[in-house]
Amino acid sequence: ILELRLVQATLFKNVLEAISDLFSKANFDFSGTGLELQAMDTSHVALVALLLRAEAFNHYLCDRDLSMGLNLADMAKAFRCANNDDIITIKAEEDWSDTVTFTFESPEDGEISIFDFDFVGTNGVPLEIPEFPESEYQAKVRMPSAKFMRICKKLSSFGDSGDRDTVVIISVDKECVNFFTRGKTGTSTIVCRQTQTVDKPKEPTLIEMKEQVSLAFDLRYMNSFSKGSTLSDQVTISLSSNLPAVFEYKIAETGYIRYYMLPRIEE
Amino acid sequence: PCIQKKIMEYFSKD
Secondary structure: OEEEEEOOOHHHHHHHHHHHOOOOEEEEEEEOOEEEEEEEEEOOOEEEEEEEEHHHEEEEEEEEOEEEEEEEHHHHHHHHHOOOOOOEEEEEEEOOEEEEEEEEOOOOOOOEEEEEEEOOOOOOOEEEOOOOHHHOOEEEEEEEHHHHHHHHHHHHHOOOOOOOOOOOEEEEEEEEEEEEEOOOEEEEEEEEEOOOHHHHOOOOOEEEEEOOOOEEHHHHHHHHHHHHOOOOOOOEEEEEOOEEEEEEEEOOOOOOEEEEEOOOEEE | EEEEHHHHHHEEEO
């Protein structure tokens, strides 16, 4: 049996906000340690991996590992009806009914909404994600997630975001990280300097650079990755010219959401 | 033109 409870729907609403834009369905793995979610976009270019440890839940009972594919668009619709302070209960039996039940209860007026989701096939996930060694990454940038989202929005409004092939070039040297894109009639470059600790900003931009790196990524995917800001104030971008880039948002002390994508390479 | 490789080339089936 699987029975979980969150006394605030906010966390799950934010999770769906962070993934339902780019991913249409996901594999949910419930085990004794918590929830591991994985999804890949239809073109198999991006992968998202989410971990929510059991401690993230106010009540967590999972006496047997249970894996299920769920449609994220349907879930996002259900969660849009939920208020942030609704109590969510997630239940699944092993009665081979291949459904999971989400219950939202409003603490004010006790109104209850019940949604049953049928399991669906998941296109190719879960995959085994190796922990790539730190040494493989030429640069890592940690910055406020709101700042990253703002940059992606600016570049999308300037770049020809209608054009499926608009790329953003992320370049890192020891002082700053640059975001560059080419529009129809010009180019746009946004330079973020590494903040000195003396500035004591509430959210620093920090750069760890082994060697300079400059990589091109699809701007549409960058935009979708920046939605992880619903779950964390900071994003860490790990860049390597021969490994998938990782955009990681730590979720308090209970988990993380990581988006993976390969840089575009010259033919 | 630059090409976009699939993520599955780096992550194997569970």
